[in-house]
Amino acid sequence: MISFHTHSVEEQTPEAKNRMQHAFEILKDEMNSDKVGYYKLPTLSLEHTERLKSIDTSSFEQIVIIGIGGSTLGTKAINSLLGLKTQNVKEMIFFENSDPLSISNNLAKINKEKACFFIISKSGGTIETTSIFKTIIHHFKLDLDGADNHRVFAITDHGSPLSRFAKHHKLAEFNIPDNVGGRFSVLSAVGVVPLAIAGYDMNSVLDGAQEFINSFFQEDENHLLQKANLLFEHRQTQSINVLFSYADSLDNFTKWFVQLWGESLGKIDVEGERVGLTPIGLIGSVDQHSFLQLIIEGPKDKTVTFIKIDDFENELTIPDISLYAIEGTNFINNKSFNTLINAQSDATMQSLIASDVSVDSISLDKISAKNMGALIAYFELLTSLVGAMLKVNTYNQPGVELGKQILYKNLENN
Amino acid sequence: MISFHTHSVEEQTPEAKNRMQHAFEILKDEMNSDKVGYYKLPTLSLEHTERLKSIDTSSFEQIVIIGIGGSTLGTKAINSLLGLKTQNVKEMIFFENSDPLSISNNLAKINKEKACFFIISKSGGTIETTSIFKTIIHHFKLDLDGADNHRVFAITDHGSPLSRFAKHHKLAEFNIPDNVGGRFSVLSAVGVVPLAIAGYDMNSVLDGAQEFINSFFQEDENHLLQKANLLFEHRQTQSINVLFSYADSLDNFTKWFVQLWGESLGKIDVEGERVGLTPIGLIGSVDQHSFLQLIIEGPKDKTVTFIKIDDFENELTIPDISLYAIEGTNFINNKSFNTLINAQSDATMQSLIASDVSVDSISLDKISAKNMGALIAYFELLTSLVGAMLKVNTYNQPGVELGKQILYKNLENN
Structure with a gap:
């Protein structure tokens, strides 16, 4: 089970509603026509x-x-x-x-x-x-x-x-x-x-993805359209989208997201304009001690999406030990690391909201093959929706051709 | 031995020269007064x-x-x-x-x-x-x-x-x-x-750092002042600084850079303005197949610094094998991977320059303790220079305090 929360609710204008409907129709057409597989x-x-x-x-x-x-x-x-x-x-x-x-x-x-x-x-x-x-x-x-x-x-x-x-x-x-x-x-x-x-268990991964895709096309994932619309509307002022995942094991997922987002949306649009949103992957709690300062006090050019895992299904608990001179951290004794990492995620989220940063969050009830599939489908659909709104070809990558040509020429003449 | 090249030479105005001189004096004072250690x-x-x-x-x-x-x-x-x-x-x-x-x-x-x-x-x-x-x-x-x-x-x-x-x-x-x-x-x-x-061999790491710091304070690393000035002058339009390292083993170095850059410069400046530059770490050639498309065709909001290693001191060579139906890649046979990865770095750099992206590069003659030390000193000095130009306190991180307070309150009441 995955749940989604946004902390940046905005009134939807008729224009926004049209935009969301239009993007939804584009995705439906891509699927039904087999243009996109x-x-x-x-x-x-x-x-x-x-x-x-x-x-x-x-x-x-x-x-x-x-x-x-x-x-x-x-x-x-x-x-x-x-x-x-x-x-x-x-x-x-x-x-x-x-x-x-x-x-x-x-x-x-x-x-x-x-x-x-x-x-x-x-x-x-x-x-x-x-x-x-x-x-x-x-x-x-x-x-x-x-x-x-x-x-x-x-x-x-x-x-x-x-x-x-x-x-x-x-x-x-x-x-x-x-x-x-x-x-x-x-x-x-x-x-x-x-x-x-x-x-x-890849059948369960596929099952989780299929369920989410079905639910989306049955118009049961309206939050996804709203999120795509928000990202689109704020694309000029909030052009950097941070994925802040609270689990070391999500590190490679953030890298997958970075490719998906950067390479799909970084394009010259139908009107010849350079468009695109810059993805950044962070891991909590580690990057609270690194990148967070920039998000809180730096230019307000970022949105932040949190991913947290409610239940790591791991009982490891901070022992009830008092260390001489470091008694100040005893209030955390007897709590599980599961509690600690999620409390850190919540606290960071609250501090960003208090600093007026656009924040939303995704909670996995646990780490499971089915949740993995749904999470993949969620970000793929979101990418397609924002691509449709940006009026780009979400699925090609013409910009990397020049480098390849130069490489081949340099190596063949070498 | 490390060498530095910039591909974005600009005429230096008297104002820029003053700014560089002023930043240099600030660093000299930080060192001499022991304000910064x-x-x-x-x-x-x-x-x-x-x-x-x-x-x-x-x-x-x-x-x-x-x-x-x-x-x-x-x-x-x-x-x-x-x-x-x-x-x-x-x-x-x-x-x-x-x-x-x-x-x-x-x-x-x-x-x-x-x-x-x-x-x-x-x-x-x-x-x-x-x-x-x-x-x-x-x-x-x-x-x-x-x-x-x-x-x-x-x-x-x-x-x-x-x-x-x-x-x-x-x-x-x-x-x-x-x-x-x-x-x-x-x-x-x-x-x-x-x-x-x-x-x-940490003495050699320290030695490499000391040599570079000495050279900087002897005014022999003027390129560093020029780079800091460029980054400062373009901070509004090119607010994202990409470090593109062509070696898997530089992955953790890019993460160290991300913390250094993001947390040092993402600040409220003396005039109460939010300032900062957003760091991104990439690894080549892998991220040519991911993030590069966004740099080439997306918004022109990024600078790119390449790090390459001239000699990996590894002889691994692409064997002279012709694969049925894939003969098109035979032109690379008998070349070393060392040659390939550096040719890829050069080709990507050339394609970015052709696309009018601000590019500079750092070449290590080889992987060595001394070069490691110099590379660390280089990025620390660059950070201090840009911080001085941005008029921020480069060395604190007040923005993360709020999250800590919320965490302690949430956990103590839990």
Whole structure:
């Protein structure tokens, strides 16, 4: 169960109501016309967990993921949040960056005989991904057509170069629907297949997402439209959106959000204007001792969304010990850390409200696969709504092409 | 060796020259009058490494740090950057957050007989730190006055409650100068003592910092004044400062920078205005696949500073393998990942310059203790300069007090 609260209620003008209705219709059309595919993933992807029943993955103790950006961020988010709460989960090792030290360090962790390898790329042309894949083939002497055939999986678009590669070597292949972009792909095969093999209950994640998406299209999540509208209306003066999550295990979720928000909304709009909102991910209580000062006293250019977990299902309690000269902190003795972290979240929220910062909050009753799915769907829908209001193409990323062209030119001439 | 390049040269008005000179004089006065202590830490802290020669720390294989914010971020930054390049370094385990799951998870990693424990707090009143310390005392049945006395270290201000606690139990105690704030304290005992015990060459880190600070006060780092002036002049339109580091191991350094920048400059200035610049840390090449789109096409409200490492001292090379249907990426075969990641950094930088974004860059010739020290000093001095130009108190954090008061009231009445 997830609940949502806003602390910045505003009167809705007829214009705002029209804007919300219009954005809602755009999303409905994107879904019904299959222009945008992520809305139907939670149901479509059940085929992947079904198919996995016929593949023997029991010998794999390490799940190695080779991918970058949208091919890994969502998977890492789920692995981090559910990892400490799931029994007997397998180790996941991510190769993302072209940093030679982290690649070398990761290579040393792998026992090939106990590992399976996922190469994940919509096209197969991602330079980091293919370079690292070649390095792994070479380093572990992978016999793609023989002894190691069963341990290599490809996740890619239908008909892509990587798909042709997989078919050539008869590798297990899972496809991403063409109408699903990288940063909206966590609930496609991209996330579902490796996470299911790792031992996560992906059917429940999909179920949680489907329920939230259904509820949204049944017009039962009006708060989401209101939030999108507020973010839109204040886009000039509050152009920075902070996600302040009170759990270390939400760190990778905030990174997934940063990609989703930044890359989807940072665009040149239909009128040729540069638009976009800048996402920032924070972790409480740690960042109360870092970034909070800037939010409280700095320019009022930020909104803050809190995520808290009501019940960590952990009993760890501050012992009833009095330390010489530090007796001043005894009032917290005998309280659980669960109580402490949520009291810190509440206090920070109240101090921001008192400082007149736009604040809303999301409460998970506990850490669960279903809540994870709903949380993903919530932020994806919010992104699509704000994109519709900003009149941008939420689903492309033309701005990164120039850098790629320069890279190819520099390297080819080198 | 570190070198600095800017790609946003501007004519300097007489007003700008006065502003730079004035800020420089403020820093000189802060140092000479001992109002601000961090300038002298690189020399002062040599006493800590000297003192450690007389303490037997050879039995410790795990260095457990209990602290938060300024008490840990700098230590983590150094541990991450130098960790993969330093032989036989000891494991460091950080307890920072009040998250019950990460505390439980960390507790399970510790073998008390091989561990030493640092409690780090300027006052001793930090709620997370004392709560976790009590939990550790209870969990490991630490006998502070007997068998475990030698494995517990306190790092704190002279005369603080934590100092009185340490004296009461005759614990090893190291002090932070009163004129050094938490986020400027990494080169005090806070970072130097645990990192030296872990096996890092802290004398070289201190040496690198001292050299850069000397060079700055000898007026040999004029680029730093120019950069501070640019950031100040464009503070309204380019209020977001991105640090884009091309190495996974710089991730914690960017987090240290985020605290330093956000908490130092996000202030109400002498005229009662809210001022501040918003820091963002990115890691390349990964975040080319995430945040870059927003920088390129979104609002032009950001400056970008690149950090790159010329020589990772790692030979890992992309093998000369041609993959069926993916031959398009063969042009990168036989090149090292070192070449690839730096070519990516250069290409991204060029694409930003072509998009008219303010860009500058910092190149480390290699990962070394000395370069680490210089990099720390560089960002500390830059922060002080911009703070002087913004007319704020760079060294306090009054904005976080309200949240603490609310927390104490909520918990005491609970």
